[in-house]
Amino acid sequence: MFFHKTPFIEQMQQTECGLCCMAMVAGRYGSHHTLHELRDLSGCGRDGMTLFHMRQLSENLGFDAKVYRAGAAELPHVRLPAIAFWSDNHYVVIDQIKDRHVNIIDPAIGRKKLSIEAFLENYSGIVLEMIPTERIRPKKKPPVWRHFLFHLKESPSLLATVLLFAMIFQLVSLGIPMLVQYLIDDILAQNQQALLQTFMTGVLVLMLVQGTVQLIRGQFIIKLNNFLDKRMMRTFFSHILKLPYQFFQLRSFGDLLFRATSLRIVRDMMSSQLVLGVLDFGALLFISFYMFYKSPPLAGLVILLALLNVGITALSRGKLREKNQDEIAKTSQIQSYQTEFLYGIFGIKTAGIEKETYQKWDHYLGELIGAYRRKEGFLNIVNSLTGTMQIISPMLILWIGAMLVFEGNLSVGELVAFHALSTQFFNTSSSIVQTVNSVILTTSYLHRIQDILQSPIEETPGNKDNSPIKGEIRLERVSFRYSPHSEEVIKDVSLHIKPGEKIAIVGQSGSGKSTLAKLILGLYMPTKGSVFYDGVNIKNKDLSALRKQIGVVPQDVTLFNRSIKDNISLYSEDVDIERIHEVAKMAQIYDDIQNMPMGFNTMISEMGMNISGGQRQRIALARALLNRPAVMLLDEATSSLDHQNEKKIDAFLRELKCTRIVIAHKLTSIMDADKIIVLEDGMVLNVGTHETLLNESKFYGDFYRKFLEKEQSAEVMM
Numbered sequence: 001m002f003f004h005k006t007p008f009i010e011q012m013q014q015t016e017c018g019l020c021c022m023a024m025v026a027g028r029y030g031s032h033h034t035l036h037e038l039r040d041l042s043g044c045g046r047d048g049m050t051l052f053h054m055r056q057l058s059e060n061l062g063f064d065a066k067v068y069r070a071g072a073a074e075l076p077h078v079r080l081p082a083i084a085f086w087s088d089n090h091y092v093v094i095d096q097i098k099d100r101h102v103n104i105i106d107p108a109i110g111r112k113k114l115s116i117e118a119f120l121e122n123y124s125g126i127v128l129e130m131i132p133t134e135r136i137r138p139k140k141k142p143p144v145w146r147h148f149l150f151h152l153k154e155s156p157s158l159l160a161t162v163l164l165f166a167m168i169f170q171l172v173s174l175g176i177p178m179l180v181q182y183l184i185d186d187i188l189a190q191n192q193q194a195l196l197q198t199f200m201t202g203v204l205v206l207m208l209v210q211g212t213v214q215l216i217r218g219q220f221i222i223k224l225n226n227f228l229d230k231r232m233m234r235t236f237f238s239h240i241l242k243l244p245y246q247f248f249q250l251r252s253f254g255d256l257l258f259r260a261t262s263l264r265i266v267r268d269m270m271s272s273q274l275v276l277g278v279l280d281f282g283a284l285l286f287i288s289f290y291m292f293y294k295s296p297p298l299a300g301l302v303i304l305l306a307l308l309n310v311g312i313t314a315l316s317r318g319k320l321r322e323k324n325q326d327e328i329a330k331t332s333q334i335q336s337y338q339t340e341f342l343y344g345i346f347g348i349k350t351a352g353i354e355k356e357t358y359q360k361w362d363h364y365l366g367e368l369i370g371a372y373r374r375k376e377g378f379l380n381i382v383n384s385l386t387g388t389m390q391i392i393s394p395m396l397i398l399w400i401g402a403m404l405v406f407e408g409n410l411s412v413g414e415l416v417a418f419h420a421l422s423t424q425f426f427n428t429s430s431s432i433v434q435t436v437n438s439v440i441l442t443t444s445y446l447h448r449i450q451d452i453l454q455s456p457i458e459e460t461p462g463n464k465d466n467s468p469i470k471g472e473i474r475l476e477r478v479s480f481r482y483s484p485h486s487e488e489v490i491k492d493v494s495l496h497i498k499p500g501e502k503i504a505i506v507g508q509s510g511s512g513k514s515t516l517a518k519l520i521l522g523l524y525m526p527t528k529g530s531v532f533y534d535g536v537n538i539k540n541k542d543l544s545a546l547r548k549q550i551g552v553v554p555q556d557v558t559l560f561n562r563s564i565k566d567n568i569s570l571y572s573e574d575v576d577i578e579r580i581h582e583v584a585k586m587a588q589i590y591d592d593i594q595n596m597p598m599g600f601n602t603m604i605s606e607m608g609m610n611i612s613g614g615q616r617q618r619i620a621l622a623r624a625l626l627n628r629p630a631v632m633l634l635d636e637a638t639s640s641l642d643h644q645n646e647k648k649i650d651a652f653l654r655e656l657k658c659t660r661i662v663i664a665h666k667l668t669s670i671m672d673a674d675k676i677i678v679l680e681d682g683m684v685l686n687v688g689t690h691e692t693l694l695n696e697s698k699f700y701g702d703f704y705r706k707f708l709e710k711e712q713s714a715e716v717m718m
Contacts, residue, residue: 020107062136185413254336471659504670507679551624559608
């Protein structure tokens with residue numbers, strides 16, 4: 001069996017460190033699996049994987065797996081690479097143990113060399129050995145560039161134009177040393193003064209042509225950049241909007257934003273360096289043929305020196321990739337944390353933990369600066385070596401060439417031309433080496449972008465039903481779990497909701513109320529059972545069309561950094577202002593808006609931080625009412641409202657005669673429900689009206705009593 005260096009595979013979501021570790025160990029033995037393949041095999045979900053499930057997956061990949069406790073004394077006898085349980089909540093790969101140091105590969109941050117003492121501080125004492133067998137299937141790494149190079153093929157005429165003008169520019173550049181040779185050997189040596197003026201005029205015209213070609217080439221490269229920007233950005237954001245809701249629950253928003261901005265790095269690589277790198281390679285071949293034609297010994301020396309330069313870069317490639325991946329991971333980490341604390345600034349301020357927040361951010365900044373310093377320091381060493389070679393090599397050529405001139409094997413003009421072309425050869429070969437380096441560095445970004453583009457989208461509409469719904473909803477023995485290995489959070493729930501009914505769902509925190517709401521919306525699909533709208537299985541419905549007919553007010557309201565009018569209309573151009581005013585009145589927010597200086601044009605700050613919680617809820621309610629929904633789903637939608645506003649809103653909703661599903665802890669909003677569903681541990685405990693449940697359900701009776709006590713306490717305090 002052929003052994004490879006253990007690859008570093010970065011975790012793309014917070015719960016898949018175990019998958020990454022298994023992919024790294026499998027890659028060590030030449031069996032390269034993508035994270036998407038392993039996700040499909042394992043069903044890794046919201047809660048990650050246990051060592052037991054990792055052992056099962058290892059065996060499915062062709063390994064014999066063992067999980068056991070190994071203390072400090074047993075560590076030297078562990079078969080490496082092995083997977084270690086880390087800090088009681090993470091997994092890393094132990095790659096090597098030598099000289100009282102442990103080399104680990106952390107899927108979150110990359111390779112680290114730790115002392116035995118530092119390792120044992122975080123090591124949780126359990127390892128998973130993956131022992132290779134004959135059942136392992138060799139598997140090559142999937143080509144990561146194929147998907148992105150496809151965009152270049154989409155505009156062949158533009159690409160061909162860039163290549164054409166770049167080729168003309170290079171041909172003119174290569175022709176100049178030959179013209180200099182002609183000037184020295186044929187005009188100056190033979191004293192042809194009459195020819196000099198004509199020749200130099202022609203050379204100046206050629207220079208002007210070269211400048212013009214360079215200008216035109218630059219313009220077409222800008223056009224190619226714009227084309228790739230549009231194609232790649234549209235592909236990325238179109239795909240990300242089609243991804244299922246669960247995808248975003250497992251990802252950091254800051255990391256997703258970082259991946260989106262990485263598209264420009266990839267675009268620059270493709271439009272400039274990669275395209276021109278192909279021409280540079282062609283120029284190298286042309287210069288090589290010319291040099292071998294003029295002087296094989298000198299040409300051989302040039303090739304040897306260039307290969308030495310390339311060798312330095314080739315030897316540094318692996319280290320450079322690792323250091324770049326480390327910097328990217330640290331950049332993503334600090335960007336995610338910055339996004340996190342900006343969104344959570346209210347909690348930070350109210351808890352008085354600004355200093356602690358800053359210290360943690362400063363720690364991440366220190367790690368990023370350290371990663372940048374290590375990468376740039378290593379790159380500086382490599383560039384210094386290759387730069388020195390670029391300076392020394394032409395001088396060696398001039399030295400050896402001058403000796404050939406003295407021996408009569410080379411003319412002075414040929415030496416000058418040869419020296420100029422050899423300098424161009426070294427510069428071009430260095431440019432190709434830099435392009436290769438850029439490809440290596442860009443590949444790290446590509447993996448992160450491709451992880452999103454390869455994620456499966458919600459099922460496309462196709463011939464699915466998009467007819468208007470009446471509001472009948474039926475759940476038949478619906479169960480749901482986040483992954484094949486996790487426990488069911490919704491268990492065998494059956495409900496029948498008639499059009500126009502008001503249904504309330506109550507239960508303790510964590511009983512599954514919000515999860516059930518997401519199943520009704522199609523944000524989650526049942527693990528077992530089915531959800532029906534007007535008798536049509538939700539799997540056969542066009543989900544986008546369905547959700548447009550459902551008004552949703554979630555527990556955590558999201559408002560955008562736009563005007564109140566835009567937040568209510570959600571950018572729908574066919575909605576008139578009268579309708580916006582109408583729904584604002586229904587949501588009891590109209591007077592509040594009119595009292596603001598800019599009225600409906602008042603700008604809302606990001607996440608609605610400049611208005612109250614009650615105002616946010618009412619704006620979200622107005623938005624939900626805008627399209628005259630057949631179904632309203634209200635998840636704690638009036639929790640921040642006073643009793644008077646809540647009562648008025650409920651009266652308006654009753655007049656709409658739409659199906660209402662209400663999740664609430666305030667009994668005042670659910671006592672008049674046609675049916676109240678009591679959930680406990682994901683199961684339906686009781687179903688009935690307020691009156692029947694008071695008599696039949698101990699849970700509901702206790703719930704009602706606590707509510708009354710809370711209300712009475714509030715009145716006393718007032």
